[in-house]
Every structure is written in C-alpha cells, then in structure tokens.
Amino acid sequence: MTRAGRGAATALGVAAAVGLGAFAWGALVERTRFTVRHEVLPVLARGARPLTVLHLSDLHMAPWQAEKQAFIQSLVRYEPDLIVDTGDNLGHVDGLICVKEALEPFEGVPGVFVHGSNDYLGPVLKNPFGYFRAPSIRHERSVELDTAALELFFEDELGWLDLNNTARAMEIRGTRIEFYGTGDAHRGWDRLATLPGAIDEMRENVEWDESSTGQVLGIGVTHAPYQRVLNSFVNQGADLIFAGHTHGGQVRIPGLPALVTNCDIPREQAQGVSVWRTPHGGAFLEVSAGIGTSIYAPVRFACPPEAVVVTLVAPN
Numbered sequence: 001m002t003r004a005g006r007g008a009a010t011a012l013g014v015a016a017a018v019g020l021g022a023f024a025w026g027a028l029v030e031r032t033r034f035t036v037r038h039e040v041l042p043v044l045a046r047g048a049r050p051l052t053v054l055h056l057s058d059l060h061m062a063p064w065q066a067e068k069q070a071f072i073q074s075l076v077r078y079e080p081d082l083i084v085d086t087g088d089n090l091g092h093v094d095g096l097i098c099v100k101e102a103l104e105p106f107e108g109v110p111g112v113f114v115h116g117s118n119d120y121l122g123p124v125l126k127n128p129f130g131y132f133r134a135p136s137i138r139h140e141r142s143v144e145l146d147t148a149a150l151e152l153f154f155e156d157e158l159g160w161l162d163l164n165n166t167a168r169a170m171e172i173r174g175t176r177i178e179f180y181g182t183g184d185a186h187r188g189w190d191r192l193a194t195l196p197g198a199i200d201e202m203r204e205n206v207e208w209d210e211s212s213t214g215q216v217l218g219i220g221v222t223h224a225p226y227q228r229v230l231n232s233f234v235n236q237g238a239d240l241i242f243a244g245h246t247h248g249g250q251v252r253i254p255g256l257p258a259l260v261t262n263c264d265i266p267r268e269q270a271q272g273v274s275v276w277r278t279p280h281g282g283a284f285l286e287v288s289a290g291i292g293t294s295i296y297a298p299v300r301f302a303c304p305p306e307a308v309v310v311t312l313v314a315p316n
Helices: 003-032 066-078 096-106 128-132 147-158 192-205 227-235
Strands: 035-042 051-056 082-085 111-113 167-172 175-181 216-221 240-243 272-278 281-287 306-313
Touching: 035 272, 035 281, 051 066, 066 096, 066 306, 096 147, 111 147, 111 216, 167 192, 175 192, 192 227, 216 227, 227 240, 227 272, 227 281
Parallel strands: 035 306, 051 082, 082 111, 175 216, 216 240, 240 281
Antiparallel strands: 051 306, 167 175, 272 281
C-alpha cells in the first residue's frame, strides 16, 4: 500500500471510530442524561405573584424506562403551580401504566394537555434520514393506542384540562389565565377555524374570582409548532405559547441550530424560548426538546432530554 493509501485508510479508520464513539455516546449516555432547563418570562401583570410552570413534552414512554420515570417523579421538587403537557406521552402499547407512575406525584397540581400523534398511534420503524427530506408521515402499520384511558387519567385522576381544539380558563395564585389549544398539526388534526368560537364560548361562561387581577394571561398550547398554529395563537391574543414535537432536532451539531424540525418552524426556533411575531403582535414561544425518543430511534447528540421549568413574573 502506498503512503497516500495508508493515509486514506488511517483517516477512514479515525472517522469510523469517531462516528462509532458519537453513536455510542448518543445511544448509551446522552439519551438518558436528563436535564432541567430554566426560563424566566415577564408576562404577568404588575404586582402579580410569580408562577412556576413545568413544561413536559414527548415522554414517548415505554415499560422498561424506569430511569425516565424516576426523573419525571423527581420534578415534583420544583413545586409547580401549573403543568403544561404538550403531548406524545406514549411510546409503546404498554406505556400508559408507566406514564401513570411517572406523573402520580403531580396529582392535584393544576394542568393542561394536548395530544401528539403518538398518543393515538404507536411508533414504527422507519428511516431516520427521511426527516431530512420532509416531515414524517403516518404508516399504515401503526398500532392504535388507548387514548381514552390516557385522557381518563389526565382528566379524572390528575385533574388536568383537555385543550385539544378548545379553550379553557383557570385562575392560579390570583392570575387569570385563558388557555387555547389544538390537536396535532403534524397530522392535520388542528381545527383553527373553530378556535375563535371556542374562545368566545369560554369567555362567556368563565366566572373569575373577584379577588384575582383583572388582566388576563393568554397561553397557547400545541404539540407541533407549525407556523399556521403559532400565527393563529398570536392573532387570538396569546402572550405565551408552549410546544414540543421537534425533539430539539434530537441529533445536532454543537453550536448550530437544529438540523431538522419535523415541521415548518425555523430551525433556530426548534428548542428554547424565542419570540413568534405576526403583523398583529407577538408572543413568547417555548419549545421543549422533550424527555424521550422513539424506541426505534433511541439516540440523542448535543441535545439532551429535558423538562422545562418556566417562572412567570411581572415585568421590572
């Protein structure tokens, strides 16, 4: 072999070793390197008491994931005033019992939720490089999950409000909050045309506590942050929007935006807090990288799993 050939072979060997090491890190270490991201957002009325919001998304829970369950249970230490769950809680046909165990410590904590497609349909094996071509599509071999039982747990046992294509209201620590949500826009299950009517109906029927502040905080909640949904929320008066779905790109190059988003949001807004603007206004946008991954793509790189603790405060 010539010197050039030996050099090329060495370079290929090094590249292969680096690639294998990166894959091992992503599959064996970072995938379960659970983190908590903290954000502070000045969206409350002056004089209002701060609110702690726990944002959970994309649990993709499977029965054997005890470490993930323990991490979620440990988040009770933040004593949230509100939990926002942006969907894809299930990751396996038998995942519900583990979701229940993980969220049991939060019984009685006010919460709201929307579904992602993986709360209806189980994951399937597919080519991960397909995400670079276009957002994923439903596969006919997907297994239907027990969505009704998940909803029963959220609503009846935890006391959370279902926001799938509807609007609800609640008062927390003296702050009046209007919530509006959608079904999973990634599957076209959002019903934006009905949202204004749902908001009007909610406003006609809500009875606020007279001791709470007169200012109302608007919060939009969706699984997949498609631009049409974000625009609609802002146009309806949202001050803050919560979303998931993107996994933050899941596999990233350190220091660069997400490589893929699996929707039409700009790559630099696929994780974290940013501002979403329309000609009618703007709102803070909080997108979680999620806590889990599909059981068929159990790798993360430069994008660890996360829960997000958002402290809502009055402006200085």
